[in-house]
Amino acid sequence: MNLRNAGDDVARAVWTALGAIADPEIPVVSIVELGIVRDVRCGDDECVVTLTPTYSGCPAMRVIESDVQSALALVTNRPLRIVTALTPPWTSDAIAPEARRKLAAAGIAPPGEVSRIVFQREAVRCPNCGSMRTEEIARFGSTACKAQYRCRDCLEPFDYFKPH
């Protein structure tokens, strides 16, 4: 999904700055790669950045908003307005392919495709040794967006970014 507007230089600079903001809970990926930034519109009198929460109770949203404020203050002096959009709801399908590789490299198994997986037992690849012989330890992990898994070959526990 490409919601970027063919905009002016300011909007491009804003997108670049947003692309450098790491997700507070999973700092190996940026908020743009996670699909949290929906839209940027820069007019003469203000910049409007539309964000969408991964989970409605995501405690990182406030931190993300304040990170956006500080990052954008460096690239534009237009007043910033942050809008939260719920529709369509964020799903893990919004995570960019490059971010999936970064998650795996950081030891977090990236999510499968939501449409194929919800309510079925999914096969999850161990980010450590690549084995598919893995099992779920718990439905929820260190953050709301992850589940805990264990590899039955290398025996390492790991986080799985849940498709949702």
Place this chain on the structure above:
Amino acid sequence: MLEEDIASTNVGLDLLGQARLWLAYAGEIDGRSEDRLAYFRESGDFRNLLLVEQPNGNYADTIARQYLFDQWHVLVLAELATSKDSRIAAIAAKALTEVRYHVERSSRWVIRLGDGTDLSHGRMQAATDALWMYTGEMHIADASERPLIEAGIAADVEALRVPWLADVRSVFAEATLTVPADSWMQGANGRGGKQGVHTEHLSHLLAEMQVLPRTYPDARW
């Protein structure tokens, strides 16, 4: 148990996030802020189901309460996701992605405990039996809900009794649990959570939640 502690917290976090979205919307209509609605109303002003204010008890009690609620919640949100009020539809669609996980988790626990040892089975059955009288209210529309249901804004909760019971029966069958017989249901006489008539447990929950902002009304977080 650490994993389950985290899971319960995460479910709670989702529900808190959803509650904030609902309260913020209610507040826009009603003129009070989300915090005002959460922290400065008395128990009689709350309209929650009696089921969700019941104490944690042992883990079977906690799971029974969670499951019976989740199974209803997921059906209600699916209905609300097609509400004619676009804001309600948006919040419901968002919450639904989360609540599908909740019911998946709690139903697995019902099965694990029900179809577990004699002890866990006994506790799961006892918990279900004790909470059953709070499930009738979930499917009774209050006078204030009816016009909203007719206008296509609110979910027709009475129509959800049949699918809810079918889902509960199928999970209980796998869990080797007996579905309790319907007898007296709390709130069926029009004096339940939806009318602001609560069990004493709500006041204890509110006391803990509201003490800080009431003691320090200017506190910011």
